[in-house]
Amino acid sequence: METETGPIQGENLGARVYNRLRRDLMRSRFRPGEKLKLRDLALELGVSPTPVREALARLVSEHGLEQFDHRSVRVPVLTEERCREILSLRAELEGRAAERAAERPRPEAAEALRAIHDRMIAAGLARRPHDMLAENERFHMLMAGLSGQVVLGRIIEGLWLQCGPLQGGLALTRMRHPRDRHPHLEIIRGVREGDAALARLAMQQDINVYTEELIRRLPALNAAPPAAPSAGAAAGGVPGDGPAGGSGVAPRAALPAGMPGLA
Amino acid sequence: METETGPIQGENLGARVYNRLRRDLMRSRFRPGEKLKLRDLALELGVSPTPVREALARLVSEHGLEQFDHRSVRVPVLTEERCREILSLRAELEGRAAERAAERPRPEAAEALRAIHDRMIAAGLARRPHDMLAENERFHMLMAGLSGQVVLGRIIEGLWLQCGPLQGGLALTRMRHPRDRHPHLEIIRGVREGDAALARLAMQQDINVYTEELIRRLPALNAAPPAAPSAGAAAGGVPGDGPAGGSGVAPRAALPAGMPGLA
DNA sequence: TGCCGGAATTTGTTATCACAAATCACACAA
DNA sequence: TTGTGTGATTTGTGATAACAAATTCCGGCA
Numbered sequence: 001m002e003t004e005t006g007p008i009q010g011e012n013l014g015a016r017v018y019n020r021l022r023r024d025l026m027r028s029r030f031r032p033g034e035k036l037k038l039r040d041l042a043l044e045l046g047v048s049p050t051p052v053r054e055a056l057a058r059l060v061s062e063h064g065l066e067q068f069d070h071r072s073v074r075v076p077v078l079t080e081e082r083c084r085e086i087l088s089l090r091a092e093l094e095g096r097a098a099e100r101a102a103e104r105p106r107p108e109a110a111e112a113l114r115a116i117h118d119r120m121i122a123a124g125l126a127r128r129p130h131d132m133l134a135e136n137e138r139f140h141m142l143m144a145g146l147s148g149q150v151v152l153g154r155i156i157e158g159l160w161l162q163c164g165p166l167q168g169g170l171a172l173t174r175m176r177h178p179r180d181r182h183p184h185l186e187i188i189r190g191v192r193e194g195d196a197a198l199a200r201l202a203m204q205q206d207i208n209v210y211t212e213e214l215i216r217r218l219p220a221l222n223a224a225p226p227a228a229p230s231a232g233a234a235a236g237g238v239p240g241d242g243p244a245g246g247s248g249v250a251p252r253a254a255l256p257a258g259m260p261g262l263a
Numbered sequence: 264m265e266t267e268t269g270p271i272q273g274e275n276l277g278a279r280v281y282n283r284l285r286r287d288l289m290r291s292r293f294r295p296g297e298k299l300k301l302r303d304l305a306l307e308l309g310v311s312p313t314p315v316r317e318a319l320a321r322l323v324s325e326h327g328l329e330q331f332d333h334r335s336v337r338v339p340v341l342t343e344e345r346c347r348e349i350l351s352l353r354a355e356l357e358g359r360a361a362e363r364a365a366e367r368p369r370p371e372a373a374e375a376l377r378a379i380h381d382r383m384i385a386a387g388l389a390r391r392p393h394d395m396l397a398e399n400e401r402f403h404m405l406m407a408g409l410s411g412q413v414v415l416g417r418i419i420e421g422l423w424l425q426c427g428p429l430q431g432g433l434a435l436t437r438m439r440h441p442r443d444r445h446p447h448l449e450i451i452r453g454v455r456e457g458d459a460a461l462a463r464l465a466m467q468q469d470i471n472v473y474t475e476e477l478i479r480r481l482p483a484l485n486a487a488p489p490a491a492p493s494a495g496a497a498a499g500g501v502p503g504d505g506p507a508g509g510s511g512v513a514p515r516a517a518l519p520a521g522m523p524g525l526a
Numbered sequence: 527t528g529c530c531g532g533a534a535t536t537t538g539t540t541a542t543c544a545c546a547a548a549t550c551a552c553a554c555a556a
Numbered sequence: 557t558t559g560t561g562t563g564a565t566t567t568g569t570g571a572t573a574a575c576a577a578a579t580t581c582c583g584g585c586a
Contacts, residue, residue: 062324
């Protein structure tokens with residue numbers, strides 16, 4: 001392989017493919033149920049099947065993807081029950097993390113959280129839902145980190161990954177929180193003032209609101225293909241779901257070979 | 264590769280190697296800090312490096328192994344803090360699982376649990392500590408399953424994997440529970456009678472007792488090679504495996520090539 | 527028109543090979 | 557005796573090729 005002068009490459013290819021795919025998953029680039037093909041991905045990313053295989057295996061291990069027929073892997077299709085279970089665990093565990101993060105007053109941490117939250121709100125107002133979701137994720141990940149509990153943080157990340165494919169579907173949803181009483185603000189206050197109980201409660205409330213919104217949209221998210229598949233498939237699926245058709249998500253054109261699509 | 268008439272092989276090699284290695288990890292076949300070498304494992308298991316690489320990548324993703332110097336993987340060395348965190352999460356999450364498992368009376372489930380528990384006690388009395396630990400694991404995994412919460416069960420499994428390397432070190436420990444009031448018995452009663460609160464409490468107590476025992480042994484476990492924990496050698500406590508001269512141990516004899524060591 | 531069978535293609539699997547980086551060993555010099 | 561430099565070996569990485577199983581395609585026959 002011509003490694004000459006390649007762009008920055010800190011890690012090996014397998015890890016890079018893994019990170020790329022993981023991000024794609026979180027960004028809902030793939031639709032639930034979609035099968036991922038080894039050679040297609042390899043071609044698109046400009047690498048051989050070997051590192052792609054490694055990346056897929058890792059994602060299957062983390063349940064970001066699932067083994068399908070002993071042969072191929074696909075994006076999991078989440079039932080409402082499964083979805084509720086994951087979000088209920090998120091509420092429990094992120095609540096616990098928030099509690100730890102707010103055990104004592106931390107003004108600087110609160111400031112960092114507020115900056116992220118402000119960017120999130122701004123993105124929402126500017127109709128950049130994709131950015132809004134990204135900032136929201138950043139907010140929750142920072143909270144997990146602030147807990148100081150490494151293992152807990154990893155578990156939370158894993159839970160996010162597992163409902164990643166549904167994330168993007170919320171892009172068009174205007175989260176309806178009372179403007180001046182967004183749960184994030186209560187969380188931030190908890191962190192600033194060292195009010196662990198408040199932080200925990202607010203975090204759980206935030207996730208619960210999110211849960212209801214997501215469950216409401218679940219059927220549409222599971223049924224809708226992102227980009228014009230065969231007409232039959234579209235007709236077969238549950239109609240309605242206005243946003244999905246327009247969701248510009250996942251137009252993934254194969255990159256011209258030779259231009260590795262890896263960050 | 265001569266696939267001819269090989270023993271039952273439901274899955275691909277990568278998965279088989281993964282399962283094998285995972286089991287080895289749970290059985291403390293490797294000592295904390297030990298580096299795993301690709302070609303050695305491949306030779307020992309009678310496969311090429313490719314599937315071994317895939318298996319290692321998966322285990323790293325699950326934190327059953329850790330990336331070492333951007334190049335090699337090793338068995339994680341758990342600090343006391345990390346150990347406490349994992350076990351505290353186990354208490355929380357397995358407690359939650361027990362609660363769910365005991366939401367309503369389930370005599371048959373209780374019976375299955377009791378059978379496992381009896382075997383565990385018997386193995387303990389018969390001085391078969393290895394079997395005792397295996398039955399204990401079975402008990403906890405069954406409880407996780409009985410909760411009906413798939414995602415929760417997976418997380419619990421992951422936590423067990425992460426302290427797997429320390430498991431075996433407890434083999435020689437006589438768990439001191441009041442004979443007739445072992446926490447498992449309370450858990451079983453909770454499941455039989457549908458007493459969720461009892462099941463949860465007892466589960467947490469079980470894990471907490473275990474925690475103390477494990478923490479007490481932690482320094483020795485981290486320092487000592489797996490076999491023959493001679494008091495003198497263990498006392499050294501230097502992680503740099505001073506007895507490296509004697510550590511030529513490598514108890515695992517390479518299988519004769521051609522005899523794949525995969526189940 | 528509809529169904530069946532086999533050929534061609536797709537697609538996952540895994541061993542092998544070539545390469546590069548790291549490590550080890552040994553010899554030589556200070 | 558100790559430190560260093562150089563060559564040899566180890567070890568991870570990743571493309572490629574060979575193979576097998578599954579799927580798709582097509583043509584022929586009923």
